[in-house]
Amino acid sequence: MVIDRLDPRGxxxxxxxxxxGVAPGAARSMGADASDRRYFRLDTPWGERVVMDAPDQPATCEAFRQVRGVMADAGLHVPVIHAADTHEGFMLLEDLGDRDYLSALRDGSRQSLLADAINALVRLQCRASTGRLARFDVTRIDRELALFPDWYVRRHLGIEPDAQWWSRWQAGTAVLAAAMTDQPEVVVHRDYMVRNLLVATPNPGIIDFQDALAGPVAYDLASLLRDAFYSLDPDEERDWIAFYRHQAMAAGIALPDDLPRALDRTAAQRHLKVLGIFARLCHRDGKPQYLVDAPRFLGYLWRELSDDPRCHDLAALIADLPPPARAAPR
Structure with a gap:
């Protein structure tokens, strides 16, 4: 396709x-993400580049530029910005390759790939400064949690919670929020998952980091090990948590006393948020494919909450909801 024949934006x-100095000739669409951004790969006199089109997102582009600097200073492999017009929402980026971790892990290269991802995460946490980033505070945590009752329960399942439901919800999610704000604070990518890690040299290449915050140390580990589109066996996951703990402690990173419990509660907050976002993508944005993975998230939540004495009632509250397959999008 030729970019400038696509549409007025093109x-x-x-x-x-x-x-x-780049001729907008034949380009390969790399698709869009869950936002309105689009990506294209094209040839330039200097080799392949990626063009990001982020209409009406100047703040997102500025955040991308800022966080990219933080991560590059920490020695992470993030794309070079060759040119940018943040006001218009255009960026010309280094091409880190077209093989993401999702496809690579399915091919069976798990051991080295996950070790590289965890080692990169440890470098981020021990080297990157949180000074220029907003905090992942309780207000933001609660706002994310609210997506689940608003979009998944009310809109997708068609259920209007009663006062008792809300009381149980607030008691349970307060435990999750406290577990997150009590953790040591590091730079958090906030979507450190397999579609945002690329097989590259050095490995991994890291993308989609513009929403980074200063937040709980267990968050990105939870994103990696309990992914939206890829699951690990619980025994293997425990081995990777132990590997992370060893690497993090060797690097001097402060960790919660009970890392597995902190990871469970942090992951539960993320999974509730993502279920809400996926329901919103379905019903507001016409992207129903995201809810195909709802059962995976509900399975994660049961694992994370059902054996936790302080979260057992929240687990029961969620388990009592109708299965997602019975709730037709409206």
Missing amino acids: RRMGEWLRSQ
Whole structure:
């Protein structure tokens, strides 16, 4: 496809590329993500590059630029920004390759890939400064948790919770929020999952980091080991938690006294948030494919909450909801 023949936005992007000395000729669509951003791979005089199109997202582009600097300073492999117009929402980026961890892990290269991902995470946590980042505070945590009752329970399942439901919900999620804010604080990618890690040299290449915050040390580990699209056997997961703990302690990273419990509660907050986001993508944005993985998240939540004395009632509250397959999108 030719970028500047796509649509009016494509024509503007083509004009911008020409101003950077790049002919907007044949380009390969890399698709879109859960937002309105689009990505294209194209040839330039300097090799392949990726063009990011983020309409009406100047703050996102500025955050990408800022966090990219933080991560690069920590020695992580993040794409070079070759050119950018953050006001227009255009960026010309280094191409880190087209093989993400999701496809690579399915091919059976798990041991080295996950070791590389955890070692990169440890470098991020021990070297990157939180000073320029907003905090993942209780207000933000609660706002994310609210996505689950608003979009998954009310909109997707069609259930209006009563006062008792809300009381149980608030008591249970307060435990999750406290577990997160009580943890040592590090730079948190916030979506450190297999689709955002690319097989590269050095490995991994890391993308989609613009939402990074200063937050709980267990968050990115939870994102990696309990992924939206890929699951590990619980025994293997325990081995990777032990590997992370060893690497983190050797690097001087402060960890919760009970790391597995902290990881469970942190992961539960993330999974509730993501179920809410997936329901919103389905019903507001017309992207029903995201809810195909709802059973995986519900399975994670049962594992994370059912054996936790302080979260057992929250586990029961969620388990009592109708299975997602019986709730037709409206």
